[in-house]
Amino acid sequence: MQTLSVALLVLAARVASGAVTKRVTCATGQTTANAACCVLFPILDDIQENLFDGGECGEEVHESLRLTFHDAIGFSPTKGFVVISSGGGADGSIITFDEIETAFPANNGIDDIIDAQTPFIARHNITPGDFIQFAGAVGVSNCPGAPRLQFMLGRPVATAPSPIGLVPEPFDPITEVLARFAEVNFSPAEVVALLASHTIAAADHVDPTIPGTPFDSTPGVFDTQLFIEVQLRGVLFPGDGSNPGQVESPLEGLIRLNTDASLARDSRTACIWQSFANNQAKMQAEFRAAMAKMAVIGQNTAKMIDCSDTIPVPKPVVGKPHLPAGKTMNDIEQACASAAFPTLTADPGKSLLRKLDGNL
Ligand code: HEM
Structure with a gap:
């Protein structure tokens, strides 16, 4: 009896302090902490069914995640003009001014996902800026091993396009890439x-002869394999030879970006790169934090509502950090000067690249 009264007292104190929030049941039957977030559930159901093929971690998810970046990074306090009323950055300008921004060389191929997303924006009450970040967060939740991303609602419609030249290219030197990110307040560790994101990613346009070639061997899983496989010695070009921004990859069926390879080997970023190689929890936490920052670049968060509880909870990671079959620790190019790359064992079996049907 005494235990029960203590429990009731504790509960009363938590309610009074706001620690226990009353949840709202929306018309769709789903619950959220804030009634303003109810508008998102019909959109969630629609995109899961009709954009992401019933909740897969496939091509549309990968492209939607890339789009969150290409919209958000289009912000510069020094270059071009920034329209204060919309803030620039993660403002949906890549869709509102798609004819201008899709013509930027760094946005090559982004028009496919813009075309796929536009009808969803048209049939729901949501701005392009909110839709892009919401679709990215929902899409990522379909990938086993992903963190549950934050989602803030309330980006006004963009009133100007992004200036050209703000999206990093894979052939850019690392000093330039880090400087570009520093301009929007991201540290080298946050860049890594x-x-x-490149653990659930493929390239269509780097080498157009091999569209859909992934950056790691498990593009349907949000695991740490990218951080392992990019550290392996490059030995071949998987397609028709070297293209701008491409360097040799360690296996047939994988493509490697110069920027990824350099970030893994540069003294400013190699140790943080290596620290993710067999640490799923660290990678998840730091990706989540960096994405939360990126998704609101140029926005006034004081005017936004936290609707993160509308994002589905991702499934746990599948598999363990490993070297691809046929590789040994001798194939790892040690780059971090202060700690050894974690010792990993090779995947058994002959297959060099496990193709995940429908997930490329
Ligand atoms: C140094 C910075 C970056 C560079 C140079 C870069 C470059 C690229 C390139 C060249 C592609 C292949 C596009 C194609 O040929 O289809 C790609 C794909 C992708 N990128 Fe990045 N990227 C960077 C950062 C990011 C960030 C910060 C994100 C998200 C947070 C991201 C998400 C993706 C995704 C998900 C894909 C795969 C798209 C698909 O499979 O269709 N990238 N990136």
Whole structure:
């Protein structure tokens, strides 16, 4: 009896302090902490069914995640003009001014996902800026091993396009890439954390003879394999030879970007890169934090509502950090000067690249 009264007292104190929030049940039957977030559930159901093929971690998810970046990074306090009323950055300008921004060389191929997303924006009450970040967060939740991303609602419609030249290219020198990110207040460690995105990614346009070639062997899983496989010695070009921004990859069926390879080997970023190689929890936490920052670049968060509880909870990671079959620790190019690359064992079996049907 005494235990029960103590429990009731504790509960009353938590309610009074706001620690226990009353949840709202929306018309769709789903619950959220804030009634303003209810508008997102019909959009969630629609995109899971009709954009992401019933909740897969496939091509549309990969492209939607890339789009969150290409919209958000289009912000510069020094270059071009920034329209204060919309803030620039993660403002949906890549869709509102798609004819201008899709013509930027760094946005090559982004028109496919813009075309796929536009009808969803048209049939729901949501701005392009909010939709891009919401679709990215929902899409990532379909990938086993991903963190549950934050989602803030409330980006106004963009009133101007991004200036050209703000999206990094894979052939850019690392000093330039880090400077570009520093301009929007991202540290080298946060840049590497954001690159975890390339664990669920493929390239269509780097070598157009081999569209859909992934950056790691498990593009349907948000695991740490990218951080392992990019550290392996490059030995071949998987397609028709070297293209701008491409360097040799360690295996047939994988493509490697110069920027990823350099971030893994540069003294400013190699140790943080290596620290993710067999640490799923660290990678998840730091990717989540960096994405939360990126998704609101140029926005006034004081005017936004936290609707993160509308994002589905991702499934746990599948598999363990490993070297691809046929590789040994001798194939790892040690780059971090202060700690050894974690010792990993090779995947058994002959297959060099496990193709995940429908996930490329
Ligand atoms: C140094 C910075 C970066 C560079 C140079 C870069 C470059 C690229 C390139 C060249 C592609 C291949 C596009 C194609 O040929 O289809 C790609 C794909 C991709 N990127 Fe990045 N990226 C960077 C950072 C990021 C960030 C910060 C994110 C997200 C947070 C991201 C997410 C993706 C995704 C998900 C794909 C795969 C798209 C698909 O499979 O269709 N990238 N990136």
